[in-house]
Amino acid sequence: MHGSIINLLKRFVQLQYDHSTWLRLVELSGLSNADFDMNTVYPDAHIFALVGQAAEMTGIPAAQLQEKFGEFLVPDLMLVYKRYVQPEWGTLEMIEHTEEAMHGAVRRDAPGTRPPVLHVRRQSAKELEVTYESERRMGALAVGIIRGLAAYFDETEDIEVTPLTSEDEERVVIRVRQR
Template identity: 40%
Template sequence: MHGIIFLELKKYVGAKWGAPAWSTLLADAGLGSRSYLPVHEYPDDEAELLIGTVAKTTGQTFPTLLEDFGEFIVPDLLQVYRSLIHANWRTLDLIENTERMIHRIVRLRNPGARPPQLVTERRNPSQVAIHYRSTRRMCGIAKGMARGVAKHYGERVAIHEPQCMHTGAPECVIELRLAN
């Protein structure tokens, strides 16, 4: 997993439970004083271990925590990738173009990066479906990011997931509809 996700997780943990919580989390997860750099790749199982440890420690479910984390990271990611985001885009436009404009560049800049594959289907002006494919199966982050992007644009989205890898499907289908 890309180092920026670990740095965002550290920021998330600090914002929710205070700066010392990160060191405690690393210790509880058995990772000692591990540090992460933004442009390196790290084992997926470390991210899963850290997120699972946060969930266990806080009593949240893994999916709920993923969604909250996904929403939390949006402002920073929008800042990092602002040059790739068209000024006239709104929530569904950005989501519809994430694979083409952002994930493609991430893969070009860092050949080891493996962001999820997103195939989008614009069903009408107020609805888009995301076909989410990733061996990580962290579709909760995508749902949280959709909420975070909508929040950024002053919009709201209703999210429906008729198909999920966690229930045996080969991919997740996440349907987003503007709720404003």
Template identity: 25%
Template structure:
């Protein structure tokens, strides 16, 4: 998992819950990296799992809610850091179609070792869109937050339905319906 995912998680936790909580989580999580991350480094996914569980334990906020909130936070970071990914796109459905076709292709050029989730998309009609999230990391709740933030960014009121396709949540179908 790329380091930017870790560094931004730490930033979000420190800003919302305080430095002390983040330090306590890192100290008690027995992380192979020691909790020292660089944005361009690559780290084991299990470290993120430990950090999120540690935050959930300390805040009593369910893991799915924390991951969704983090996804929304991360969308803002991506917009600020990679504005060219949003250039000439004026609606969420067009944006979603570009994730695997353009954005992830460009990310792989910069970071060939990046392990990215796969998004298969299908535009049902002008108001209905399906996305199949596929990842061995099983972080569909983070994807849910990213999707919701994109919809908010494009100011398109919509509902998002999340349905497990696989029992282990490595494949999840999102159905987005514009209101």
């Protein structure tokens, strides 16, 4: 997992709780350091340990925490990738172009990273079917990011996000429908 994502998780925990909660979370996760370099790729086990321990500490299921974290990530991701976003895009168009533009940039600019693969099919003018594929099995994070995009584009009331398969599989199908 890219260090930038772990650092955003750190900020998420600090904003939701506090810095001491982050330090305790890192310690209970068995990690030796609470600071992560933004440009280093860390073993996926780090993020799994942190999310798993956070679920245990809070009593909130890991999938639900991933969704909330995904929503939290969006403003920062949009800042980083704004040069790839067209002004006329909304949630559906953003999702359609994520694989090519944003994930493509990540693969080019940050060797060693492995963002999930997204297959997006336009079902109609107001509906997409998104297939998330990743050995990380973090489909809940993708669901959260989609919901975060709807909030970012001020379309929360208009966008319905429905996982059609279990969110903890390597392949997760998500329906995104504009009402």
